[in-house]
Amino acid sequence: MNSNLKLALRRHSFNVLLGACAAGLSMPALAQTAAAAAVTAAASEMAAPAGAAAAPADDGSAAPMATVQISSNKTRSSVALNSNEIQKILPGTNPLKALQTLPGVSFQTSDPWGNNEQNLSLFVHGFSGQQLGYTMDGVPLGDQQYGNYNGLSPQRAVISENVRSVVLSSGAGDVGTASTSNLGGTIETYSSDPLAKRGGTVQQTVGSYRTSRTFARYDTGVFGDGNSAYISVLHHEAHAWDFNGRQGGDQVNAKFVNRSDAGKLTLFFNYSDKTEPNEDSTVHVKGETSAPYTRPFLYPDFNSALNYLSPTGATPAADGNNYRNYYSDAQRTDYLAYAKFDANLSEGTTWSNQVYFHNDDGVGVVAGPIGVAGLPALFSVYYPNQNLKQVFGGSGYATRTTEYKINRGGLVSTLRKEMGDHQLEAGVWLEQNKSSAYRRWYALDVNNPSSPYDRPTDPLITQYGSVMDTKVAQFHLQDEWNIRPNMSLQAGFKSSLQFADGQFPVQPLVGAIAGGSTALPVGSITTKKWFLPQVGGRWDFTSKDQLYFNIQQNMRQFVTYGGGGASPWSLANQAAFDLFKQTAKPETAVTYEVGVRGSHPLDLGPVTGIDGQVNIYHVDFSNRLLQISPTAVISSIIGGNPVLANVGSVRTDGIDMAGTLHFGKNFSFYNALSYNRSKYADDYLSGTTLVPTAGKDVPGSPEWLNKSVASATIGDVDVQLIGDYVGRRYATYTNDLSVSSYFLMSLGVSGKLPNLASWLKNPRWRATVSNLANRQGVLNVVVGAASGTYNTFPIAPRQGFLTLTADF
Helix, strand or coil: CCHHHHHHHHCCCCCCEECCCCCCCECCCCCCCHHHHHHHHHHHHHHCCHHHCCCCCCCCCCCCECCEEECCCCCCCEEEEEHHHHHHHCCCCCCCHHHHHCCCEEEECCCCCCCCCCCCEEEECCEEHHHCEEEECCEECCCCCCCCCCCCCHHHHCCHHHEEEEEEECCCCCCCCCCCCCCCCEEEEEECCCCCCCEEEEEEEEECCCEEEEEEEEECCCECCCEEEEEEEEEEEEECCCCCCEEEEEEEEEEEEEEECCEEEEEEEEEEEEEEECCCCEEEECCCCCCCCCCCCCCCCHHHHHHHCCCCCCCCHHHHHHCCCCEEEEEEEEEEEEEEEEEEEECCEEEEEEEEEEEEEEEEEEEEECCCCCHHHHHHHHCCCCCHHHHCCEEEEEEEEEEEEEEEEEEEEEEEEEECCEEEEEEEEEEEEEEEEEEEEEEEECCCCCCCCCCCCCCCEEEEEEEEEEEEEEEEEEEEEEEECCEEEEEEEEEEEEEEEEEEEECCCCCCCECCCCCCCCEEEEEEEEEEEEEEEEECCCCCEEEEEEEEEEEECCCCCCCCCCCHHHCCCHHHHHHHHHHCCCEEEEEEEEEEEEEEEEEECCEEEEEEEEEEEEEEEECCEEEECCCHHHHHHHCECCEEEECCCEEEEEEEEEEEEEECCCEEEEEEEEEEEEEECCCEEECCEEECCCCCECCCCCCEEEEEEEEEEECCEEEEEEEEEECCEECCCCCCCEECCEEEEEEEEEEECCCCCCCCEEEEEEEEEECCCCCCCEEEEECCCCCCEEEEEECCCCEEEEEEEEEC
């Protein structure tokens, strides 16, 4: 028996479920052991038999109310959502969106699935999405930046319907997490294993704005000597609600598992091809009297696009910065594969080795007017004294791309051994990533206009091109000491090393970059942090209550992206780069957590049980790096030379309180209240101007969150009503502007269908309505680079979807 599972089974004295979180939907059982929670969080992939993996779709049957499994063998706050709960939010939802009803999590994106990456916003305990760590089956997914250079999003790494569970550690993740960005917590996604019984699943979702999502999976069942496998395919498309754009793509997953006395071999393959037109954000200026609610592009009405511009290519003056582009889109093609062997070396000793490979070919496209935001000056550098409208195809528009490539591979190796009352763990993560980013401009021919679904070819201008070679080495060692049966102490550390080299095969011409750079910087930066400690403990002070604490230091390595973003290779010149290399320090954070979790049956009339968790945390965030753009609007269009400055520290204090009241087996009510106060400790200089941020709140992150879920099972029908309150968020670093709070509701109803054929098994349906009350407001705020401006994305209108599922 696997040592992790044995250890969890020994800790059978604590059983906790934080019920009805993440959509308040039914799970197979309420009274799960602590071992089951631990298995869901991590260990089951080594210990579970072939048939133990969750089915790829909800079975639609009535079940006791609970949704979130709290891992009681962790010294930190760690919760897991299983496959059924994720899919009941909306079949095919992004695993990250599934976390939005958990305490301390603020997640927003424009589409109901959470798939659009351009306008995605995620905060956990005041840390932004790019300051968290992400893995899928242990494979690192990078820092989730939109223009990604070191990974891919979870929904592109695995088909949502194949997700077994997603685990959130909201304070700090395990020291062995393969990530260079996890200042805050970690989000671990796990794919389901093949089923023990041969069969298949077909699922079709239809709904608002011509949605069509088709998913099919075939499982071989167990064959040969401990073998099992599945293959699944997905086709997804949906139109945007405020413009004629079609989000969608195709995806393939395949997984093979062999279990034997020697251990478990897993092979996994993922292919994802995705295209999605993007919503342009609305620009707001302090003192404005009005601003458009949406800013849709003009495609496919090319005649309207031509008439929108003046003869010289200028946009209407009244539109200001909220002018309309012809279109914009993101195109991403990814291949991800891994091979993993969990070896049973001896009784109480396991050794897991995983090799992985990821290739990405992506492009971000904007087809916009040639007369905006400094573009005439840029184009005149390459075409002096020429008719720019004629140069770019006579339409008055040009197509700009940022073309990405990622080729990375790595090894994750972990050795675990039980020695008496100690469980030792040592591991290493190694990765080499070769990435590139090229900024190019193309003509938009008045006689043959392109579309958001085309990949531009034959560029007129290659503005710049970067090539990065990044090597990462991370080591960790920890010991978990079972002081007595109900008390454990854990201590360990990790080392994080990054060796990065950046070159620019194509340098911009003088005047082709905002700020007047003559050459983007090249060179290498090596950062090493040998000792990032962690200590924690847990105490089962009753058979139903547990106290835990955790203290942990983490570091975020420098961003290794050339030509944009908060990266040293985007600085104005070589001298600025060299100075940064000599003086800058990576961002670090020390997180302190203490909490109590428990589960109690009750006999108070209709109230039959209560379970929940209270988590208190404090974070000291040091050496915060801020990208200070010289001219925000211009640099966002043509590229600029930001100043990457250490602007001091952030101090965070917060509390999460979440619990579920159970009313028998068929009704429950969950509520989670979160308070987070993240404040800057220092002012900073933007050029010679003092920016007074000391004492100001971190913008974009709400202080108050409240999540609620009411769940009921009536016969074969499940009903869930979900509420999500997000408090006011500041929109600038100086807190002079803010956006209002919002409260959104969604409704899900599911049940069984009549079985009309003997070969058809368990047919079922699910109806889902997002934004039930059809509210309007600001969903996502993009923090302004300077005081007085910011951008927003709107709340999407009410949308409805129907999903039909059957097994065979």
